[in-house]
Each structure stands twice: as structure tokens, then as C-alpha cells.
């Protein structure tokens with residue numbers, strides 16, 4: 001085989017280094033790189049892009065079976081290696097048994113490790129811990145060892161799900177050796193290793209979502225015009241001045257640790273002294289068994305399964321633990337010299353440096369059991385019912401409380417808080433990063449609450465509470481007045497006063513629930529004689545599809561062009577600028593007071609208001625506040641309407657004199673869906689909604705290009721007058737809890753002079769319209785020669801240059817979809833594309849196609865296909 005070119009070797013080494021940060025072995029990385037290179041025709045650029053993002057995703061999403069095979073191969077290698085050293089697996093096992101039989105005295109002590117998972121960039125998890133143990137451990141440390149402990153290889157057994165493994169990936173070194181990427185080879189050495197991950201009953205771990213009532217309310221009462229609460233903004237770093245034992249007395253401690261006993265067969269562990277209840281920071285806990293094989297004559301090392309079972313049972317039963325993760329392995333971090341070294345290092349460095357240096361290279365491979373102390377560690381992660389967790393970082397003598405307001409800390413820690421040194425205002429950038437990462441992780445799993453938590457931003461205006469959560473305490477609280485319904489500002493002509501309403505229409509004809517009536521009432525005529533809603537309250541599939549397609553394919557015949565466009569007029573004052581076109585939306589007409597039907601009639605959805613669990617949160621991408629759902633939502637569900645002050649365009653213009661380059665959040669939207677009805681618009685007919693000062697939760701919904709989770713549908717409630725309508729937002733697909741709700745503002749990012757488009761889009765959509773073209777560019781031939789995937793082309797709509805095309809390719813095997821941008825010199829190049837199975841699709845069709853293909857692939861592969 002020809003040697004790998006130097007450039008490739010370097011690239012491969014870089015990739016291995018990058019993946020190592022995520023706990024991915026070199027073997028796996030190299031295999032992944034090889035596959036990707038094949039797939040990408042040796043195009044390294046695609047692989048290294050965005051810090052090897054493609055590679056990382058590829059490896060994470062990679063076939064589990066492949067991983068297993070690899071791991072098995074690794075295990076085999078290890079076995080072979082051991083054989084080479086003359087130590088067989090059986091021998092290792094035998095040593096364990098020998099140890100237990102020859103041990104004359106033993107003592108089992110339960111130590112408790114406090115686990116602090118931190119997520120760093122890319123939401124990886126970083127773990128570090130402190131071992132708190134009784135003085136007796138130290139005392140026993142010098143005791144002579146028995147048996148051949150230095151040769152003993154205790155099998156490490158790792159019970160974990162793939163999900164858990166993923167969560168444990170970290171760009172930093174994993175702090176707890178046994179939580180580090182425990183080599184599966186070790187698992188294979190264990191006689192119980194044939195237990196598959198799935199069949200392992202001890203493992204239950206899921207991302208826990210924030211439950212109502214489980215929030216740590218920092219006591220903020222949202223006032224309509226909130227001022228920045230400086231106290232709560234301060235995230236704190238604290239360091240314990242004294243030793244760990246200081247925490248023991250009054251709460252901010254690790255679990256009370258007492259020694260427990262083992263009966264003569266070594267199978268009964270007395271965990272009654274294990275005082276879980278007394279530990280207030282009930283987040284994730286790790287419990288370890290440490291065996292001192294020199295204290296008791298009748299000690300038999302319990303079988304790991306028995307010990308685990310007992311621990312698990314005790315936790316599940318006694319402490320109401322719902323989720324439990326058990327991992328076993330070595331721990332050699334129990335070393336006083338390391339502790340003092342850490343403290344010394346800590347003094348000269350910031351936390352991250354210390355953590356990195358301490359754990360460098362300290363993985364399970366290199367561990368050996370210290371001769372005088374035999375450590376057998378069982379770790380049980382405990383996620384209690386109501387996590388009253390504090391972001392608590394413990395690194396030997398370092399105790400850090402991260403990102404909590406001092407009020408929170410005091411309320412949780414009581415008097416302990418007073419014994420912590422508070423560091424404020426002198427944080428290094430690294431330390432700040434560490435804090436942020438901790439916060440991101442903890443809030444993402446719903447375990448902690450941040451310093452700012454507002455239970456209900458609506459102040460009771462809505463039927464449901466809408467909370468606000470600030471993950472970092474760094475941004476100003478929103479400053480507005482919550483209103484449930486739009487208000488007319490001044491001159492806007494909104495004609496639904498009772499005097500103007502007629503009672504013909506539905507009044508005499510409908511009763512009860514119009515949806516169940518054999519003859520749809522007059523209100524249905526707006527939607528072609530059919531009601532737009534299903535009896536379940538969702539927008540009907542066909543209608544929804546049309547609304548989505550209309551938004552995604554803004555082609556000319558769907559637009560109305562004003563003779564004198566109010567929008568352009570307001571932008572340029574004396575404008576002769578041509579109208580850019582207004583989408584002619586489809587309207588829904590709901591029944592209302594003037595109809596004879598019941599208030600709960602199925603044709604009254606938007607007017608019932610918000611019913612879902614929503615939350616305002618600080619978006620990690622830097623879009624400012626955003627809105628997310630706290631529960632799963634089905635496709636076609638009403639989320640909220642956009643509420644604000646109803647203004648004429650002239651009035652809006654007076655408020656927002658366009659100022660180029662300003663990056664303020666902009667909260668006004670035109671109500672232009674019906675502008676095409678009467679030809680030339682009077683000034684007061686060109687309306688818009690401004691939610692800057694008065695608005696509802698919709699003002700927090702961020703923009704996403706094309707594949708947003710919400711679509712707006714104009715809904716007539718009071719009157720069938722198309723000039724004023726409710727701008728209602730419905731889901732475009734099934735949405736999972738915690739997903740951000742987004743909406744395509746329908747903006748043209750080339751118009752940078754308008755405040756509405758003054759922001760740089762961070763939507764992250766593969767169809768983002770605000771991309772620097774060079775980023776998406778990929779050489780044509782790279783696509784064209786890609787034979788293993790189905791390739792589809794989407795040509796841009798009318799407003800965009802036809803010589804650019806978005807290209808989708810879909811890997812039917814793996815269910816991956818990627819999107820790229822192609823540039824063509826001329827139409828001929830497009831026609832000459834050397835790909836036989838390409839099709840030209842409109843954007844809407846492409847999205848449909850994607851959904852269909854995804855469903856197929858998901859069915860076929862048994863897992864969800866996703867964007868790559």
C-alpha cells in the first residue's frame with residue numbers, strides 16, 4: 001500500500017486529536033475518517049470544517065454495530081496483549097478471587113463522590129468530583145497489603161446506555177477515571193459482559209425535563225417593566241477556605257458517610273448508615289465502595305453484581321430514586337498527594353487548568369490498584385425526584401458554586417454559604433467559560449435553575465403561566481408590558497365595533513359545535529366550505545400544507561404588488577421604489593360571539609388563547625430571548641398569536657426611523673396578508689402590529705429561514721375584514737418538548753437598511769437565506785461524482801439568481817441529508833449535470849421529499865434520520 005501523503009497524515013492526526021477531546025478513540029476516528037474520505041472523494045475540507053463537526057457527528061451517529069465491532073476488536077487486542085504479558089483474563093479473575101480468599105481482614109467503607117457534570121461547548125459533559133471519606137481511610141492507607149494486589153486487574157464493568165455514553169463525551173478529560181471512556185475491552189473481560197446494554201436493567205438514564213413546580217424560583221416577581229437585578233446577575237464562584245469536612249455539619253455536604261459492614265460471605269452491605277436524606281444538594285451522586293482488605297479477618301469480597309444490586313435496590317426503595325446509572329471500576333484518585341498538589345496548583349491557576357492537568361492521561365487504561373488500598377468502586381448516579389441541585393463543582397479542595405445568585409445559595413446552603421469565599425469580578429475568561437458551560441449543561445437537562453426565573457411573565461393575563469428562564473444572568477430582562485389581545489394605538493382603522501357588525505351570517509344557523517354539524521356554517525366559506533380545524537383542534541393537513549408551501553415558495557403569483565407600497569413608502573419616505581410583493585395568505589374565519597354556536601365550538605381555536613406550556617429562554621446561539629415549548633406539540637397545533645399595538649404603517653414609521661446597522665431586536669410585523677383585496681390601500685388600511693412596548697409571548701419568537709417550526713396563518717375572528725386579522729402561529733411539524741419555536745419572518749436579508757433585517761441570521765437552518773455563499777459552496781464535481789447517495793436539486797425561487805442551486809443529497813442507507821450550494825456558470829452547465837438520478841424540485845417539494853425520505857429511512861434503520 002502506498003504510504004499516506006504527509007498532508008493526509010497530518011489531517012488524520014489532527015482529527016484524532018480533535019476527536020480524543022470528545023472521548024473518541026483513535027481507532028474509531030481513523031475508521032470514520034477513512035469512510036468519510038471515501039464518501040467525500042478525499043475532500044478533507046468537508047471533514048475538517050467547523051472543527052471536524054461532520055466527523056464528530058458521523059462518529060456519534062455511526063452505526064452502533066460498527067462501534068461494537070470495533071470495541072470487540074479492541075477488547076480482543078487487549079486480551080492478546082495480556083496474553084503476551086502472560087496474564088490471561090482468567091488469571092486476572094483468579095487474582096480477584098485469590099485476593100478475597102486470602103484477605104484476612106477487611107473493611108468496607110462507602111464513600112460518596114459528588115458528581116459534577118459540566119457541559120462544555122458542543123454540549124459535552126465534563127465530570128469532576130471530590131472524594132470525601134472518613135479519616136479511617138487515611139489511617140488504613142499504610143496498612144500492609146495482602147495477596148498480589150499489585151497484579152490484580154479488577155474487571156471494570158460499565159453499565160451504560162448509548163445515550164449515556166454520548167452524554168459523557170467531553171472535550172475535556174473525564175475527571176473520574178471510571179467515568180472516563182471506560183474501555184469496552186475491560187467490559188469484555190468481565191464474565192458478565194455478555195449482558196447487552198439494552199438488557200441491563202440497572203441502567204436508566206434520561207434527559208430529565210423541567211417539570212412544572214420543580215423550578216427553583218429565585219423569588220423574582222416579574223414586573224411589567226423589569227429592571228436589571230444586579231444581585232442576581234452576578235454569578236458566583238466560591239471557594240471553600242477550609243477543608244472538605246467543613247461542609248459536613250450543616251447541609252452543604254456530601255452524603256454523610258459512615259462505614260458499613262459486610263457479613264462473613266461479604267454479600268450483605270449495611271447501607272442503613274448511608275444518610276442520603278441529610279444531603280441537601282440532591283443532584284447526581286456517586287457512591288463508591290472502597291474495600292480495605294486488611295481490617296477484617298472474615299472478609300470476602302462481594303461479587304460486584306450483588307453489591308450493585310444491593311446499592312441500587314437501597315437507593316431505589318429507600319430514597320425514591322427514579323433513575324439510576326451504575327458504573328463500576330477502579331478509582332485510584334484516592335491519593336492525598338494528589339489532593340495537596342491540586343490545591344497548590346489551584347492557587348496558581350484557574351479551575352480549568354487544574355482540572356485539565358490533573359486528569360491528563362488519567363484514564364482507566366493506566367490505572368492500577370494501589371498496593372496498600374484495594375479500591376473497588378461502584379458508582380451510582382442518583383437523580384432524585386425533585387432535584388434541588390446546585391451547580392456544585394467539587395474538585396478536591398476546590399468548592400465552587402457556579403452561576404447562582406447569592407440569595408439562591410443562601411437559601412439552599414443556609415449557614416454554609418457564609419463559610420464560602422465569594423469571588424466576584426475577577427474571573428479569568430477561562431473560568432467564565434467554565435461557569436457558562438456548567439450552566440448550559442445544568443439548565444439543558446433541567447436539573448438546575450438559574451438565578452433569574454420568572455414564573456409567569458403574563459402576570460395572569462393568559463390562561464396558562466409562561467415562565468422565563470435566564471441561563472446565564474447576563475442579559476437584560478425583557479422590558480415590555482404583557483397584553484393578551486392587540487390594542488389599537490391611534491389612527492389604525494379596525495372595524496369591529498359592535499355597531500358595524502351584522503347578524504346575518506352564522507347567527508341564525510349554527511348551534512352547539514359547528515364542526516359536528518352536518519352543514520358547515522357560513523364561517524367555513526372562507527376556507528372553501530370546509531372548516532380549517534379538525535375536531536382535535538389542529539389545522540387540517542391539506543390547509544396547513546398549503547400555508548407552509550406558500551411561505552416556502554414565495555413565487556410570483558402568490559404575491560400582491562402594491563402600486564404604492566406602504567412598506568416601501570415608510571422606508572424611503574418619498575418613495576418610488578417598487579413594491580417587493582406581499583404574500584396572499586389563506587385566511588381562516590372562526591366563529592365568534594355573533595354566531596349561534598357554543599363558546600367551545602371547534603371552530604374557535606385562536607380566540608381561546610394560549611393553552612400550551614411555553615417558556616421564554618435565553619438562546620445559546622446569541623439570538624437573544626427565544627420561545628420554547630415545554631411539552632411535545634403535534635403538527636398543526638395553535639401556539640399563540642402575535643399580539644401588539646395595532647398601528648398604521650405611517651405611525652410605525654414615526655416610531656422606527658430606520659437606522660442602518662442597528663442591531664436592536666425589532667418587534668413590528670406588517671399585517672399585509674389582505675392588502676391585495678382592494679387595490680390601492682388607504683394609509684389607515686396598511687396596518688401592522690408592534691410588540692415593542694405592549695405585546696404577548698410571540699414577541700420572543702425568533703426567525704428561522706424556511707424550515708421554521710411555526711407558520712403564520714391569518715385568522716379572522718371578529719370580522720371578515722381582511723385588513724385587520726389575528727396573526728396566528730401554528731406548528732409546521734411535530735415538535736418535541738424543549739425545542740425552540742421559530743417562525744420565518746419572510747424577510748429578505750439583502751435589505752440590510754431595514755431594522756427588521758438588521759440582524760445577522762443565526763437560525764442555523766440548512767436553508768438559511770443569510771449565508772455567506774462561500775461557506776456553502778462545494779465544488780460541483782464533488783457532488784456530481786457522489787454515486788452512493790441520491791442527489792436532488794432544489795433551484796432557488798424567482799427572487800434569487802437562477803444560476804445558484806441548492807443541492808440536497810440523501811444517503812438512503814444512513815438517512816442523512818446534506819445541503820450545499822452550487823454555482824453554475826450558465827444554464828447549460830445545469831442541464832449537463834452528469835447525474836442521472838437528479839431531479840429538480842421546488843423548495844416546498846424538497847422539504848416534502850425530505851420528510852418522506854426521512855420517514856422511510858427511520859422506518860428502515862430503526863432510528864431517526866436527521867440533517868447532517
Ligand SMILES: C[S@@+](CC[C@H](N)C(=O)[O-])C[C@H]1O[C@@H](n2cnc3c(N)ncnc32)[C@H](O)[C@@H]1O
Nearest residue numbers: 623624625665666699700702703759761762763
Ligand atoms: C421579535 S424579536 C425576537 C425576540 C428577541 N430575540 C428578543 O430577545 O427579544 C426579533 C429580534 O430577535 C433577533 N433575532 C430573531 N431571529 C434571529 C435569528 N435567526 N438570528 C439572529 N437574531 C435573531 C433579532 O434581533 C430580531 O430583530
